[in-house]
Amino acid sequence: MLDEPSFYLAAIPAVVLMGLAKGGFAGVGAIAMPLLALVLSPVQAAAILLPVLIVQDVVGVWAFRKEWDRSILALMIPSATVGIALGYLLAARVSPSAVLAVLGVISIVFASYRLWTARGGHVAPSGSSPYVGAALGVAAGFTSQIAHAGQPPFQMWVLPKNLPPGTLVGTTAIFFAVVNWLKVPAYLALGQFTRTNLAAAAMLMPIAIISTFLGVWLVRRVNPQRFYSFIYLMMIAVGVQLVWEAVRA
DSSP states (O other): OTTOHHHHHHHHHHHHHHHHHHTTOTTGGGGHHHHHHTTSOHHHHHHHHHHHHHHHHHHHHHHTTTOOOHHHHHHHHHHHHHHHHHHHHHHTTSOHHHHHHHHHHHHHHHHHHHHHHHTTOOOSOTTOOHHHHHHHHHHHHHHHHHHSOOHHHHHHHHGGGOOOHHHHHHHHHHHHHHHHHHHHHHHHHTTOOOHHHHHHHHHHHHHHHHHHHHHHHHHTTOOOHHHHHHHHHHHHHHHHHHHHHHHHO
């Protein structure tokens, strides 16, 4: 795997996008798993990316450590834990093609959702019941566990609150930092932290750290609208490809 150019052609852009997301371009990192799943099994791709995500979380949390919303985290972290447990049970019982199909659908739905909201579409009302937030927390934990794709349900609850930009990024960084550590026991139980997977993750670490600092620097200086649109359109295309491969399997 580490000797194949196709791995690096998918892994390096995936890690860079994850770094930009951790640095503040929330959402663009969701394409990382679909990209890597084009050349690896979804479960192996997720196992390689998890240590990278944990290292990137350190940078993101440190950069926005003074800006976060306590009430959102108090509601969504416990509910996300339930979702992670459900995701572990699913990953242990379904076929790789089914995971591929789920990942493809998540990619298409997430990218379409982000393009829709960017054009004035609505998300969960700001006055929604905490039960809605808890349900979305479960969904965020579940999709994060199976595909590192917990952003859509998390943002459906958080975005309507119109938090200051720094608070939004800081709350997102802390939430997913906790969620990623909560996923570690499940990946250990699935036997996915193999020597090969950890070696691949280690080779990607320098790129991960640099791209995260780059994201922190850029998010305060760049208008991301066109960048986001390009990423989400590409994500839809990748999602369609994953679904097609799952149907053919």
